[in-house]
Amino acid sequence: MSIRTFLEKVYQGVIKNFPDASISYKYDECSRTHFVKVTPQHIYESDAFLDFETGLNELWLAEVAHTTEEDFCVVSTDSLVQLQQPQLVYIPEPIQAFSASGDELEQEGYKISYSLIERTPEFEDFTSPEFQTNTSEQYSLAA
């Protein structure tokens, strides 16, 4: 499996399983590490995310690690490594999903929750030439 395919799986997996999470990505040349930052911190520290990341590590070891000297690491807000000028940023866009009757429900004491638009960005965005070469700007996949 190529690193790009692996990263796409990471990206898809986070969006599908943790729809409230934001994702940033940066490749660090010095340490040859693909850093994926997942926020907020409480998602990163959750049991569900740790289980998800354990699966990613197994996949990386089985399918990618033996083919490259590069590495892969997931970080968050409170981590030692912070991503300066990430090459990719995905921020979920909340919308008010309730119907016209939502206000009435809210008045009756029901809690109205926001849901997220299900929008999986095309991976052409993720693998675009700009993504690879321009490190001075942020690219929002949600745009």
Added chain:
Amino acid sequence: MTENADFHTAAVHCAYYSCYQKLIFILKEHYTDRYAALNERTSGSHNLFIGECVGCLTRTFKKKARDITKVNRQLKQLKAIRQMSDYEDEKVSTDDIEKVRQYLEAFRRIIKETTDL
């Protein structure tokens, strides 16, 4: 070393290698076949040795898999910071060094709780 900024880079270097060598010890002593197989295939890739050891520990101690994943993500950060500070002269701040200290303590605790080593 952690209290004097002049030694922060060296402290990060030692912190990373102390963790790395502990994992190599575990792999060599307790997963001998995997260690031997890796030695034949690689000239000493830290990524592979760390990944293999983490994989072995995760499979052996399934109930500790989450803690082992924490060790893995923290050790990879230590490795990256070590390389940045050793090779690119990146400054290691006081806040960074405190985080390094926390990672070291977590590594020691989790490995001890998991393997009793």
